[in-house]
Amino acid sequence: MTVRRRPPTATDAAAPAHTDIQRRVVRILVLGQVLGGIGMGATLSLGALLAAQLSGSNAWSGMAATMSTLGAALAAVPLARLAQANGRRRSLAAGAGIAGVGAVLAVTAVAVDTFPLLLLALMLLGAGSATNLQARFAATDLASPRYRARDLSIVVWSTTIGAVLGPNLFGPGEVVGAQLGLPPLTGAFAFSLAAQVGAALVYTIGLRPDPLLTALSVREDRPTGTRAxxxxxxxxxxxxxxxxxxxxxxxxxxxxxxxxxxxxxxxxxxxxxxxxxxxxxxxxxxxxxxxxxxxxxxxxxxxxxxxxxxxxxxxxxxxxxxxxxxxxxxxxxxxxxxxxxxxxxxxxxxxxxxxxxxxxxxxxxxxxxxxxxxxxxxxxxxxxxxxxxxxxxxxxxxxxxxxxxxxxxxxxxxxxxxxxxx
Incomplete structure (x- = not known):
């Protein structure tokens, strides 16, 4: 029986090069996830305490998780659209940057004793969670179908490091915060800001070439003229x-x-x-x-x-x-x-x-x-x-x-x- 082979495509020709790019992409995403995880873990564990403190009631403590989740939900689609238009590099860096702004606003909210500003800060910090979620998909842009789930799961796994290290920075954060003159319970936000800025730099510098833009440039899987x-x-x-x-x-x-x-x-x-x-x-x-x-x-x-x-x-x-x-x-x-x-x-x-x-x-x-x-x-x-x-x-x-x-x-x-x- 004669087996008909499909003609080679641009994707096939680029596959060997993509293998090398993909290895680099996964390494960069893992590093970014570790930094992002530290940034989130170092501060969100304090969110409930600060919410209760600024609101004057423990009944509001649950709003910390609620606002963070809401922020992640609201950021998901805009970050995805930014990735589609400008690539993963800019999208992931933007998400980390927004979370960094949230860390600054959280310290400001405590300094001026304003509960609504803290809620806004926690919502912006939720963009960090949305960025971490998007990073797992960035690992699939150039992945071979044979290893797609594996590469995605490695990026998910790297969240463990930040999730474990982040909450343990509460004590050191208070020491650093005291040296910087920050209000009590906000020192960990200094670590969060540094980690999110570091993640943004890692994505901006490391994701070159951009995995999504590279995939879009060689995979012609949509007829010309059709819209996304x-x-x-x-x-x-x-x-x-x-x-x-x-x-x-x-x-x-x-x-x-x-x-x-x-x-x-x-x-x-x-x-x-x-x-x-x-x-x-x-x-x-x-x-x-x-x-x-x-x-x-x-x-x-x-x-x-x-x-x-x-x-x-x-x-x-x-x-x-x-x-x-x-x-x-x-x-x-x-x-x-x-x-x-x-x-x-x-x-x-x-x-x-x-x-x-x-x-x-x-x-x-x-x-x-x-x-x-x-x-x-x-x-x-x-x-x-x-x-x-x-x-x-x-x-x-x-x-x-x-x-x-x-x-x-x-x-x-x-x-x-x-x-x-x-």
Whole structure:
């Protein structure tokens, strides 16, 4: 039987060069993620304390996470559009720069004792989270389909470093802040500003050539004269894109709902702040530390099996919460499983996002996905509080099973995903 071969394309000719560029891109993104993670972790942990201090009530402490999430959601689409028009280099640097401005405003808000200004600062700091999310997609612009999920997952994994180091800079931040004459509890924002400026410089200098602009220059996957689609239009007309966006959004909502209420639940049952901190640290480790494993599995076994694995891990966590939610050890184990389930689901579904459309439409879809992810997380966190009051932590775990059921059933009913678009 004669096998017909397709003619070589510009993409094929550029592949060897792209391999070298891609290695450099991943290294730069990892460094930028570490800096960005330090910048976020060093300050967001103080957000709740400052919100309570400036507002005069602990009831407002939750607004720190809410405003940060809102800021990430609002920044997602504009940063994606900036990437499409001017490349990842400018988009990622701009996001880090906005977060740096947020750090300056946070110090100013405390100095002038103005709560609304602090809320604005926290919202701008949320742009740093949006930048970190976009960085994982930047790792896919020039990646080979064979290693796309792996490269994405390496960038996700690098967030672990900043997430662990950042909160530990609280003490040193106070020392530095005292030397600089900053108000109490704001010294860590000096580290945040330095880290975000460093990340912006890393992206500006290191992402040359720009991975997205390079991909756009050689991949002619859209007929001449056609216009790019918006993220919402893509999701409406593309079943694979719609599925991947929903998987990420619902998995994130499940994780945020249970994670955000865990400290409240644990402290109400007598856990010390040290135990609560350790538990959340283990959960964060579950979210990021094994992401390269899930990325490699997604490349080897396929995206759908890893998504199903992630949903199985989420279900195991929710079942544990439902059956033994009053037991501190069970909650800790459940939160680790929750983080692992989130990681597997988001890594594999993010790879699908990069494959659901051609390169010219990817930024729009990726921006819409990040917007949906943050909006779902904010909604999940907001609804978790009332549900916790009504039915307790065990009941919250059972209620969240509905989200896992939607993703699991949809995955089982889907046909195998279409071949990846280069």
């Amino acid at each position: 689609h918006g993220g919402f239009a893509i999701v409406r007309g593309n079943p694979l894109a719609r599925y991947a966006v929903v998987v990420i959004a619902l998995s994130h909502a499940t994780m945020v709902a249970l994670m955000s209420m865990a400290p409240v639940h644990l402290t109400e049952h007598g856990a010390s702040l040290t135990i609560v901190g350790l538990t959340i640290s283990l959960h964060v480790a579950g979210m990021y530390a094994l992401s390269p494993v899930f990325g490699a599995l997604a490349d080897r076994l396929g995206r759908m099996p890893v998504i199903l694995t992630g949903q199985a891990l989420l279900l195991a966590a929710l079942t544990l919460f439902g059956l033994a939610g009053e037991n501190g050890t069970a909650v800790t184990v459940g939160l680790i499983l929750l983080g692992l389930g989130w990681s597997a689901s988001v890594v594999a579904a993010s790879a699908l996002i990069a494959e659901a459309v051609g390169v010219h439409d990817r930024s729009a879809l990726q921006g819409f996905s990040d917007l949906s992810m943050n909006a779902a997380g904010a909604l999940g966190g907001a609804l978790a509080g009332p549900v916790l009051i009504l039915v307790g932590y065990s009941g919250l775990g059972v209620a969240a099973m509905a989200l896992v059921a939607v993703v699991t059933v949809w995955t089982l009913l889907r046909r195998p995903a279409a071949p990846a678009l280069s």
